[in-house]
Amino acid sequence: METELDIRAVLIADCGMEHTRVTLVDVVETDTYRMVAQEEVPTTVEPPLSDVTIAVREAIAALERTTGRSLLQDGQLRIPQSRDGQGVDAFVATCSAAGSMPVLILAVTEDISAQSARRAVEMLYAVPFRTVSTEQVLREDPLTGGAGTDAWWRNLERLTGGCLLLVGGADGGNVNPARVLARALAEALPPQPARLEQEAAEMGLRVLYAGNRRAREIVKEELGNRVALHFAENVRPRLREEHLLSAHEALSHLYQDLRLHRMAGYEGLRAWSHVPVQLPYMGLQLAARFLAAHHQRQVLALDVGSGATVAVQAHGERCARVVLGHFGLGYGIGRLFAERANRIGRWLPFPISEGDVNDWLLNLALRPRAKPDTLPGLLLQQAAAREAVAAVRERLAEQMPDSYEIVVGSGGGIVRAPRLAQAALILLDGLQPSGVNPTGIVDLYLDRSCLLPSLGALAMVQPDAAACVLLQDGLYHLGPCIVPLGRGKEGALALRLEMEFVNGMRREVEVRWGEVIAIPPYWGNEVHLTVQPARGVSAGTGRRGERLTTRDGDRIRCGVLGLIVDARGRPLSLSQDAAARRKTLRQWLEQFEAYTREEMDSLPRALSSQEAEPSGEE
């Protein structure tokens, strides 16, 4: 078996719900690992092909054509790499094509244990699709609000690829609520009809109990052998204490068993890979932690994909992760639409009825691979992306304050924006960063090749390669962003900036309330910056009106967009009046050069029907 030192060329496959991306990483002349080439093809996990490895082979064949290297031989990988550079030394894979696992939460109370259970579920590709509390059980309207006793049975039957999470009670506390829940579940279990034996085994319901330890035996007694029962530590051992790790690990095992290992073609992918097939959110977490340690700053990494939206915030040893399974811009548009439909329309700078927005989004749910090919279509998709980012930001704020200094955007929902300014504005609108951190600046980065989620797998075979690729090829610096805090009349001065370039040239810029602008790096990429907020306005952790300067320290690196200033106030306020809101949105999009005036002028000017427009309310 080769050692780490022997591994030079590595193929990384990332099998997503929509696309399969294969990247070739190799040692280049300067003796560092670099990304050599990348190819992307549609994922082939569903019928008629039903084998995830077909797309991997297709992408590798495309890599062979673009690089001129021979990577496959008789349908198998050429391993190890030969002296003439043909083949690779290792193959690794990450996979989210297995989709998300539905989890039905049964909790003693809706507010405490159920919230902890939801957080445990939202650490992996899973959907907490319904929560039922003891109170609801006692009211005898479980699950569907009084749709009849058979509702239980029907909902449990849908859980073939998912599981049930039973939580509640502090350790050592009253066991009766857990008994009530377990009994209600036992009552809801389907009768054992004349099923064939093999089928009955496959239908076995998976139940994870992560509640009061004292009630374990009672749960066992109530549910007996009728379900496959698993145990984890209590998610709420005490009222003010939350332990999610054990439940998360148990859920991860269930995910692997129920989803990943049953995915069409998984065995083939596993056989090729040098290390176990990794989940992309683990790679994103690893990358965020590495960047946080490398830059000694707080990092927020976001991945808005087709089937899931993931956010990881890392600060030193602390790390928080939120995975919104089945919440994305393609295969996950159904949940995004169902949860935030009334908020998506408010981001559109052209008149459109609520009904048309709904029709468009549902058509995307029916055909998740279809691409927006018109300007209104693209704006609708980017509006949905803003809401995906906003949703994950809200969930993450429950665990860590938004004092991040670096934001990295990844995933097709962000990086496929035709212009970098569009991607930056999606991040700014969705996250609404406050910039309240020690530097007062939020640096925006884009993972244009969507490499971050794959780096976890790469790090397992060659950590140096993962670090090199992340720092040299992974990230595209959009620019540092300054956010003045306070309130001012639109058009009033928010702050004054002074930029001093390496060649000694200076430039002063005044930014007014309501503006979001990118100041290009006129005479070089590195500047000394002096920020003078207006009266009553602050920037970063500075006091109101306090002048901040970098003259005594390092210069600030501008990005490809330059220096970004977002003076729209926090939180962003969108007018309830549709015409006024559209005017403001147009102004932002044009000012930030996300879209041109001609593009904005080409948008529809009137509603095609008499329906109501979406409101701007949060």
Add this chain to the structure above:
Amino acid sequence: MAIIPPTYQATLRPLTLITRRRELPFAGEILVRAGQRVEPEDVIGRTLIPARGQRFRVARALGIDPAELGRSLVLADGSELQVGDVVVETRRGRPRVWRAPIAGTLSTVEVDRGYLVIFPPPELLEVRAHFKGFVVSVEPYRAAVIQTPAALVQGVFGLGGVRHGVMRVAVTDPADELTPETMDERLAFCILIAGAGVSAEVLARAVELQVRGIIVGSIAEEALRSFLGYGDVSGWQVGAVDWAFPPDGAQRSFPLTLIVTEGFGHHPMCRRTFELLASHDGAEVAVDGRTCLHGPGLQRPEVVIPLPRANVVSEPEESLLPGTEVRLLSHTMLGRVGKIVDLPRAARPLLCGARARVAEVELEDGSLVEVPVENLEILEAGGPEETN
């Protein structure tokens, strides 16, 4: 090498060999044998659907100790019960009785805990052939596979199970919409071709008239939401649990089968689809509205129009090539069809500014458009297709 993603499957087959599995949900009795000819109404198999047992907290109702309940039973485990039958009679103190509130079979499995369980009688379920054809194979106790030469039209989503009936063209043009005023009793038990769209009123009227199925180009989200009874858009959690469409479709029974060929909104039915369906006006067809959008159970709703025996020639693998007839899938182009004239290898800029691999498509009106290949679907093919 061209890849063939699932969306590239043809949705229109004027002549093909259809093979469908008619399956019992539980093991039961299969009533046909291989080689047998079947008619739409013929019962293929039947089984008993066991009803869920209902638990009654009898000890508490009678105010006795759970341990005493077993001693107070007057009927044995497994007894058949009618409503009102005395099941328990207490012997201590003032005698009290507990009568069966429902008919069924008594189970004393939880008597020690103070509960009695009554299993209502099982329901008989029969699975029919739904189209004329031949049984090609039988899986004992479980399923039969039926085959027929047929024309096949697949929709993008639907609701309702397999139904059959006489197909009637209810509009004169694929862009026309069906209205409640034009519907009368003559449409009872029919499958209607409804053109561009239907409203919630049309669906309600169709249910009232006992229409068995509707095939339509599109439907507005609001109309379908109203028909499905969703209070708001939160009902559209497409794919959050399984990939059935509508999201609770697998758990509900619908009074009619709806097949939508293009999507949501107001879009005309693709003219080729309309013409193929209309050419079989008056034929007995089978419609299946069950939809699964993703995963191993991927299923599109379909209309099967059995045809007299004919030689079906298998076609080569389907792929996007110059000359291929395609339908356009982007929201603004739904219902439009055209022919690929070129497939440039390099990505090209789209109207929205993004770059993508496109196909140059000549539309029916002769105009040329560039469409991302992901937004195309092969329109027509004629070979045998896989069993589902």
